[in-house]
Amino acid sequence: MRKILRLFLCYAAYIMGARCSICSNPELAETINKMLYQKVQQADIALQTGVTKSTVGRHANSCYLTYRALRNKSKTVSTYGRMIVSWPTTGERVLTYFGDVLQPNEVRDDDLIIVVNYQKIRVADVGNPRAVPLNESTFESFLEAAIAEDAERANSPSS
Numbered sequence: 001m002r003k004i005l006r007l008f009l010c011y012a013a014y015i016m017g018a019r020c021s022i023c024s025n026p027e028l029a030e031t032i033n034k035m036l037y038q039k040v041q042q043a044d045i046a047l048q049t050g051v052t053k054s055t056v057g058r059h060a061n062s063c064y065l066t067y068r069a070l071r072n073k074s075k076t077v078s079t080y081g082r083m084i085v086s087w088p089t090t091g092e093r094v095l096t097y098f099g100d101v102l103q104p105n106e107v108r109d110d111d112l113i114i115v116v117n118y119q120k121i122r123v124a125d126v127g128n129p130r131a132v133p134l135n136e137s138t139f140e141s142f143l144e145a146a147i148a149e150d151a152e153r154a155n156s157p158s159s
């Protein structure tokens, strides 16, 4: 069933692409698809691109839906995008790629952004009742508890 749907989408894209004046100009199509993705009003898209509102509407209701379907599909199989981390700071979030800071406009469409958020939790809520505070006087019992826990984990069938 899914395969049939995919074939239909490709066929629809082919048919619509042949008939749609927006799709016959790939650069224009990309610009308009991005505007639709950013939820720009169709009337504003018509004003900014010089395409009639009805053509934008037809493109939005057919070709664009195919574009979104393919875009979502490529998101799940993309292997060429960079892994970018978005870090929380006191001001705006900071984007890094292997330690190098990136500006938001340097992020590419196929990049994967990992959003890091910190959460404050109470130590009592962590749920480690056997945890022993580590200092010189508790070191022996700390070590014993750790070794016992390791042994349990090694014997546990679930891990």
Ligand SMILES: [Zn+2]
Pocket: 016, 017, 020, 021, 022, 023, 058, 059, 063, 064
């Ligand atoms: Zn189109």
